[in-house]
Amino acid sequence: MCALVVVLAALLAPRLAPYDPAASDEDAVLAPPFTPGHPLGTDELGRDVLSRVIWGARASMQAGVLATGLAFVVSVPVGLVAGYYGGWWDLVTMRLVDTLLAFPYLIIAVGLAAILGPSLANASLAIGIVQIPKIVRVARAETLSLREESYVEAAVAAGAPDRTILLRHLLPNMTNSLIVQVTVILPIAILAESSLSFLGLGVQPPTPSWGVMLTAAQPFMAQMPWLAVFPGLAIVLATLSFNLLGDGLRDALDPRA
């Protein structure tokens, strides 16, 4: 339910937000919450906090979907092939994956920001790259166990080419685990986007993002705590709802859990 709210907020931000997130209301700078016209108050430039929180969902979901999509597009084929063929290809892939694991995500993000310049797309790229090892491992482990199934044996005996076995037999059968992985990765990506934007390595102001809003709120924390409370709550709501969704899906889809 909550996850749906976040997705809808991201998709319908231009229609839902009562104000333009960049528009200043000079009569109501730093208005407290419950001010008429500004239910969550305004920030130091008189921008409506509610509108910016709604628009922030868009940055978060963009980063989440981009990073998760990138990670899956790269990892699933790699994991499939490594698990199915084994041998030196498997060995090389897994060592590379282990190496990737040795770099903390912030270091990769920092490196990319230094090379390509800080932006939402580059932050998503970094977040996605960091998730690759996890998904490769899951896809490979699934392939290893599915490879031994009798229907794969039957397909091999029937003379099906490797491509057919990989795409028609193995991939569909690991969909459940992969869907569970999506709900694991998505909240991590949302959290990472807000962290990177908070550090100035992600979304650049004045574009509204929950992390950017928190950075801007830092100097006003003591006097105007609402500036930090609402974007923070939005992050918690978004990640918590996707985590709950993931837990539910795992119970429903994964008989081992």
Next chain:
Amino acid sequence: MSFLLRRIMTAMLALLLASLVVFAGARSLPGDPAIALSGEGHDPTVNAVIRAKYGLDRPVPVQYARWAALAVRGDLGRSIRTGLPVAEMIVRRLPITLELAILATAITIALGVPTGVLAATCRGRPVDYIMNGIGLFGLSVPPFWIGLVLILVFASTLKWLPASGYVPLLVDPVENLRRMMLPAFVLGSGFAAWVMRQTRSAMLEALRSDYVRTARAKGLPSTAVVMRHALRNSLITVVTVLGLELGVLISGSVITEQIFLIPGFGKLIVDAVVTRDFPIIQGVALVSAVAYIGVNLLVDAIYARLDPRIRFA
């Protein structure tokens, strides 16, 4: 000890690959270092001299070998901004972050393991649900937001603790701890939720096993079964998780140090990116990869101590 030997070999391989990645990353940065050093003039002869001096005219593999040889001896180059040796800057900052990381890990273990055990032993009862709820919440809260809220409550409103800043441990241990308390909690608490969930599921699995049934059947008291049999076997999972999450700890320290203005390793990274000080970024990336690979080697060694099956496999 062939297990450890093999493990050390793979660690060396990972180290080699990691250093290649760092080297390649530094080389793909925009801008010619020779032009950057020669300044505005762009005199071709000066550039050639600089290239020769720093070995930039040699083939790339030779350049890598030179760089790696220097790095092994602890020479990571000099900061563009301050001119100080990068290695020295990192060494000066590292103990601060290390203290933060140790305190945070202590908090993680103190919060995460007992709650995980409690949740597993009370499976399906309200305690389990409450622990799970708190754990899920902990996983969903951005650490820097917790940091801001804690500063607001304990520093700005209650004025119990200072909001930010750092005092060296050797100068004033009490003040140092007072200032490290909030950052360590921020860094450790989010991770504690993760450890709690891992401990819980590992404990659940252990409690279902045959040896626990045997221990119960021979009449061991419940605490002995849980602590001596189930927990000991679950600790393997917990130790692995702790090792794997060192990367998260390094990333987390970057954010925590930024909020609480602690002059550690993480602050060094952010400052280096802001000033585009590439030798520092390169050095920091290499050092954190080495730390990660080293700690995971250590984790596997502990692993082998905890479970003889791994040692002799």
